[in-house]
Amino acid sequence: MPDLLLELFSEEIPARMQARAADDLRKLVTGHLVEAGLVYEGAKAFVTPRRLALAVEGIPVKQPDAREEKRGPRVGAPENALAGFVRAAGLASIDDAKVVHDKKGDFYMALIEKPGRRAIDVIGTFIPDVVKSFPWPKSMRWGDGSMTWIRPLHSIVATFGPETEEPEIVAFSVDGIGAGDATRGHRFLSPQSIKVRRFDDYVAKLEKAKVIIDPERRQQMILADAKNLAFARGYELVEDAGLLDEVAGLVEWPVVLMGAFDREFLSIPPEVIRATIRNNQKCFVLREARSAMLVNDFILVANTEAADGGKAIVAGNERVIRARLSDAKFFYESDLKTRLEDRLPKFTQIVFHEKLGTQAERIARIEALSAHIARLIDADVQKTERAARLCKADLLTEVV
Template sequence: MPQNKKELLLELLSEEIPARMQARATDDLKRLVCDGLKEAGLEFESAEAFVTPRRLALVVDGIPEKQPDIDEERRGPRADAPVHAVKGFKGSLPKGAKVEKRQTEKGEFFFAVVKQKGFPSDILIGQIVIDVVRKFPWPKSMNWGEGHGPWVRPIHNILCLFGPRASIAITLEPGRDFRTTETMGHPFLSPKWFAVKNFADYKAKLLAAQVMLDPAERASVIEAEAQKLAKKAKLKLKHDPGLLAEVAGLVEWPVVKMGSIDKAFMDLPPEVLTTVMRHHQKYFALLDKKGKLAPKFIVVANTETKDRGKVMVAGNERVLRARLADAKFFWDQDRKRTLESRVQELAGRVFHAQLGTVMDKVIRVEELASELAESCGANSGDARWAARLCKADLSTGMVAEFPILQGVMGRYHALNDGENADVATAIAEHYGPLGPNDNCPSAPVSIAVALADRIDTLVGFFGIKEFPTG
């Protein structure tokens, strides 16, 4: 890197940043700082942002030591222009600009020769950082002090280095200064403060202090260690990139362990097991050679222990056991009643204030599904009956506890009640697709019910002038 260009290193150390906000936060930090540099006339070569649960970091390479000097000529109004026009032109010029009259082909005009020294970059960068902190667009934030705007969680420190030794003072409120050349490591394993010189030094010292700065590196370590444990147990890790990214955002120093599931809970529907593990505990599921759920799980901790995680694993097994005991209770209780017996309870659930109850919607969907059945290649009676039962599982204890299982539990209950497979499948599939990466219903009865449900929703909302925005 040329001698007249330097590296900017910025770290915002705070309490835990929610995992769901981290990816956007890195993009926003990079965008806001880079935009500020460009507006200040400071070109740069590259920029890269990083995030852990406790810190946002940015490194920008190739920033000049100061703004470029301005040496330009500006033409103003005609020499015989009104006085206020001439005053306005002179007032727009920076201090020290020389104004003179010159004859041109079009007449006599005022000209200004502007020569202005560029400001030092460190002064400009300090203000840019303060502006970024005060205006940062967190989806949710809190007030953690006075005079500096909200942040997602209280800020502990702001490290800001420009070049190998030049720190930039950051003051957000009177009497509150930050250690702008220092940071700290893992809060439990290495909580001491230490000084850094540049990004390479910063990253290396963080790693020595049990902090992996790059979320992609943490995800890679988690996956590799989980695969190793699974292979040792002759099992296979269930592919779940969304959970992997989330867990990588929960730890700075991933420690991967395997726990056991009480075999008494293995007769629960697999979707119930994975939902409890994934959504509530952030555990990874494991599969046996036949592709079925194994009575094991992967848990990722954020610290190392002297007993190599034995107490931690036992604690997670105990928590999971309690969660699954609740799920088993709901499963056993819900099966004591048929889906059909739950349909009338939908009359007590409001779908929309202007569109009636869920029961009202079901009645409409029944008629639509019956009409659409023939064009979908489905049996009209099956389509009508599937539409009748498709929302009934909303009244079960399991779906009340785990709403993400709506439709899925309806299918299990329909099969338990002796309904035919087409009807049961339609209950599960009529919500799909749930996004661009989800599968569309393919069975005829499922297609008829899914179309009827969506047509009713769209027509209803357009009818009350509540137009979709997506």
């Protein structure tokens, strides 16, 4: 049975939107297929920073034929009514209709045979609607066109056919962009046009062009290479599933590198180091395998194989991380100069809620409630009150 390959090639799709977009594409296309009576065997969507792709397997060549019963006028109706019914039902004459009896009398019934449309024609009809109505959280327009997409859409690949035959291009266009069988490889490493046929051919040719289409595989590559680099230095990778998912959405050809920052920054709390490196540079931190203490090396993921082995990329990341950690160290050391208790008076000037008073009043309520609970469970009331009194003090620190 024929398979469908669809690719929507654009400028960079934000990493946070990629997984949802791939799922939406799969649901929208397969929903239209089922609605059209084209029951498929399987479907899987893929996404990289520059493309949404969908492979649907086992689609019938055509829709199933349909038989429709069309009720006509009663027997003995005027000639013009009968003639209108014959035309509408596509009959040669009224004799081709059968007579059906019910409690109101006899009437004509036509059995209309509707041959199913070719699947490739059905697909070419609904995909433009899928693209135009795609539910991006945010979208943009570009050039003189009226279409919106998350980023400018450059090309569409749409091929359909069985494994044993040369696939056909699904004929349609969206805002002047016609479907074809050509895509492009990696932006820097292999930007030339690539002709593709079906999904297995598409995956193989893209990989030769330095594009890994499957986000799960990109994650596996990043994780394996990062662990290997860390192990070679006697370190462990501090794993971060959320960061791994985000970084895999930033690259089409992941290249894992290691950088370092000055050891003096290890005096900063590890949580601050990790947050600074993670949030600003999308890098992973490392720790000693035995002590679990953070080290001054980090892992970064590039989207290209640089001619210098990544030295310039590493140096650029080190420079930015050094600046960020310098800021973090300054703020942390500034915070150490002021006791948490000394920050509390400022809460009298900060409104928590117009109907609930200031943050100071809120803290007083938390303190009273905590002390009450401490007495009920025979806990240390003084320590509980102090913990409650200081629980919001970090909100006034420079680090936070």
